[in-house]
Amino acid sequence: MTQSNSRFLLILFVVAAAVVPLVFASGYQLFQLTLVVAYALSVLGKNLVTGYGGQVSLGQGAFYAVGAYTAAILMEHFNVPYWATLPVAAVVTGMVGLALGLPALRLGGLYLALVTFAMAVAVPQLLKYKLFENWTGGVQGIVLNKPDAPFGLPLDPDQWVYLFTLSVGVVLFVAATNLVRSRIGLALMAIRDQPLAAEAMGVELSRYKTLTFGFGALFTGVGGALGAIAVGFVSPDSFSIALSLTLFVGMVIGGASSISGAVYGALFIVFVPNLAEEISKAIPGAIFGVILILFMFFAPGGIASLLSAQMRRFRAAR
Amino acid sequence: MKRRTVLAGIGAGLAMPHIRPAEAATVVGVTKTEIKIGHTIPYSGNASSYGVIGKSHSAYFKMINDQGGINGRKVNFISLDDAYNPAKTVEQVRRLVEQDKVALLFNVLGTPTNSAIHRYVNQRKVPHLFLSTGADKWANPKDFPWTIGWQPSYHTEGQIYARYIQQAKPGAKAALIYQNDDFGKDYLNGLKDALKDDFNKVFIKVLTYEATDATIDSQVVSLKESGADTLVSACIPKFSAQLIRKAYDIGWKPLHCMSNVSASVGATINPAGPEKAVGVISSQYLKDHSDPDWKNDAGMNEWRAFMAKYIPEGDINDAGYVFAYGAVQSMVQTLKQCGDDLSRENIMKQAANLKHEVGVLLPGISVSTGPTDFHPIKQMQLTRWTGTTWERFGGVLASS
Numbered sequence: 001m002t003q004s005n006s007r008f009l010l011i012l013f014v015v016a017a018a019v020v021p022l023v024f025a026s027g028y029q030l031f032q033l034t035l036v037v038a039y040a041l042s043v044l045g046k047n048l049v050t051g052y053g054g055q056v057s058l059g060q061g062a063f064y065a066v067g068a069y070t071a072a073i074l075m076e077h078f079n080v081p082y083w084a085t086l087p088v089a090a091v092v093t094g095m096v097g098l099a100l101g102l103p104a105l106r107l108g109g110l111y112l113a114l115v116t117f118a119m120a121v122a123v124p125q126l127l128k129y130k131l132f133e134n135w136t137g138g139v140q141g142i143v144l145n146k147p148d149a150p151f152g153l154p155l156d157p158d159q160w161v162y163l164f165t166l167s168v169g170v171v172l173f174v175a176a177t178n179l180v181r182s183r184i185g186l187a188l189m190a191i192r193d194q195p196l197a198a199e200a201m202g203v204e205l206s207r208y209k210t211l212t213f214g215f216g217a218l219f220t221g222v223g224g225a226l227g228a229i230a231v232g233f234v235s236p237d238s239f240s241i242a243l244s245l246t247l248f249v250g251m252v253i254g255g256a257s258s259i260s261g262a263v264y265g266a267l268f269i270v271f272v273p274n275l276a277e278e279i280s281k282a283i284p285g286a287i288f289g290v291i292l293i294l295f296m297f298f299a300p301g302g303i304a305s306l307l308s309a310q311m312r313r314f315r316a317a318r
Numbered sequence: 319m320k321r322r323t324v325l326a327g328i329g330a331g332l333a334m335p336h337i338r339p340a341e342a343a344t345v346v347g348v349t350k351t352e353i354k355i356g357h358t359i360p361y362s363g364n365a366s367s368y369g370v371i372g373k374s375h376s377a378y379f380k381m382i383n384d385q386g387g388i389n390g391r392k393v394n395f396i397s398l399d400d401a402y403n404p405a406k407t408v409e410q411v412r413r414l415v416e417q418d419k420v421a422l423l424f425n426v427l428g429t430p431t432n433s434a435i436h437r438y439v440n441q442r443k444v445p446h447l448f449l450s451t452g453a454d455k456w457a458n459p460k461d462f463p464w465t466i467g468w469q470p471s472y473h474t475e476g477q478i479y480a481r482y483i484q485q486a487k488p489g490a491k492a493a494l495i496y497q498n499d500d501f502g503k504d505y506l507n508g509l510k511d512a513l514k515d516d517f518n519k520v521f522i523k524v525l526t527y528e529a530t531d532a533t534i535d536s537q538v539v540s541l542k543e544s545g546a547d548t549l550v551s552a553c554i555p556k557f558s559a560q561l562i563r564k565a566y567d568i569g570w571k572p573l574h575c576m577s578n579v580s581a582s583v584g585a586t587i588n589p590a591g592p593e594k595a596v597g598v599i600s601s602q603y604l605k606d607h608s609d610p611d612w613k614n615d616a617g618m619n620e621w622r623a624f625m626a627k628y629i630p631e632g633d634i635n636d637a638g639y640v641f642a643y644g645a646v647q648s649m650v651q652t653l654k655q656c657g658d659d660l661s662r663e664n665i666m667k668q669a670a671n672l673k674h675e676v677g678v679l680l681p682g683i684s685v686s687t688g689p690t691d692f693h694p695i696k697q698m699q700l701t702r703w704t705g706t707t708w709e710r711f712g713g714v715l716a717s718s
Contacts, residue, residue, distance in 0.1 A: 026416055028409075028412045028413050028415075028416035029417075031409065031412055032409065035405075129528070133498075139499045139500055139501075140430075140433060140499075141434070143433065143434075143437055227405065231404075231409075231434070232438070233404055233405070233433065233434035235404050235430045235433065236430075237402060237430040238403055238405045238430075242363060242403070273399075277361075277399050281397070284361060284362055284399055285362045
């Protein structure tokens, strides 16, 4: 298959992802697919930090929360239209990521994992804190209005939010693909695989580590903002430590050092818990755990690597 | 088509709005043999201990179905896990409403989770009945006519303490400490509503704390120094335990009314020291399985028989089962009253037109609602810690 062929297939896939659900999916299914896109962006942010950058972050949920609250606060208190909150959420979470990327320079491996974990634990409580309560709504959270389709498009809010979220998602996925193929991406992977050699080659470790953290936070934050717009509600309980762990699961299951893996991971974390619940109401957690283990057993490198291995075999057979 | 027919058609179209009934009835999730009821609760995650309530409801509706259903209809009860995550609640409730097409939502658990769907269910006009949360905001029939709570709200409890203080200690100099959030503010507002202009006369000191604080010892000292002889506390167990211990240690012995959220022996009284809590007053509305007074009580025996037959593995000491058994009675009563008209409008109308007894509620406490009264339970009975147990005293007190 040639490069232009696969690009054509990709475009076809994106168009199908946009059109098919609009025609066939119910409002509820569209809502789920919207969440898939939001989570896919967040997992993508995590893939950049962990999969490409080799830095273990367990606190990606904190960036998701910052993005979600940035969007919610701008919409609620400043009457900013929903679409305009995304660039702000991107900048804010990117800055937070950069600021947190600084300690990431000094801490490696498990220590960084612990620090980011602490961040994810702290965020829900900080959101309830009195000083910010006027902005965050405290434990009550903030209820948001669902955006209507603009320009009199014949779409209901669910359809519009899905299309809007998907468009943003596609743009950011293309951006991420270019990013990992660029000098920055190559430098990142070099640092991940051979930090000493990379440094000797003139790659500035500190600069790239910080940058990764910033970019990772940015993607996750935009995902959070889109998620908040789709759900129409933010509160501290929405962003507990479980969210960070869910994103972590999405990353590993999807395939950590892969762009498309983020989509598989997001599909997994949105649909598999519901599937587990269908199988047994009494022990959904245990069922989910078993499915997780099965996946790790049969697709140890994540779904993305399983698929690309199949693809290679298919091509070799031809 | 002839022009005349077209004109007649237009004429009829214009006339239509006048001959249509004022309110079109919406019937969803109901067939001749079945009614679908939706529910979400945390079966997993931090708050999964509440899951017993959902388990109990499923078992209860199974019993109802074994007995032939309600007005000949079986109940199809769909209970989903939301892990106490509001985003997940939105997803699951949308599934229930849009995909499973339930007639109504019953007893959805949690304040943040219900907040997340509050506007959605009211826009969609889905009955959102007998919620499992004590916040007062569910009783707002003017702005949210499709939502109604069940248990006494924290606001109601605050009013009851105000009434008791007025009766038991006229001329009291009272102090209040509350957690600075929805939960605590409901008590503040309850006290203010009951006392009206007298609030500032009765309460000489009002302090708050944050749920994130490490300790409230300094607040307790200032409360004592204010010279108050009466105390109302709206705190979660951790802080109630600190409050009881610190007040005792610095020799302050006010008449102490404590939120029933903290009435747990295991979480509050034992950490504080059972002897230091003697005399603390709280309140109840449900019968307690371990209370010897209800050993041979008909209402509790009915519940025990249900537990033995349908949830034999359940922990009989878990008060969640008693709560669930009470709340589901209001649901069944509402559906019975609906008869064959199970439109969403009529379901809501009947939910706001209840007057019935519940065997697991304390004697004298009953469920009553009205078109402007969305507080199904408005009465509680006070209890006093004796050093070994909670002892009920006085009659049943009402909020209004």
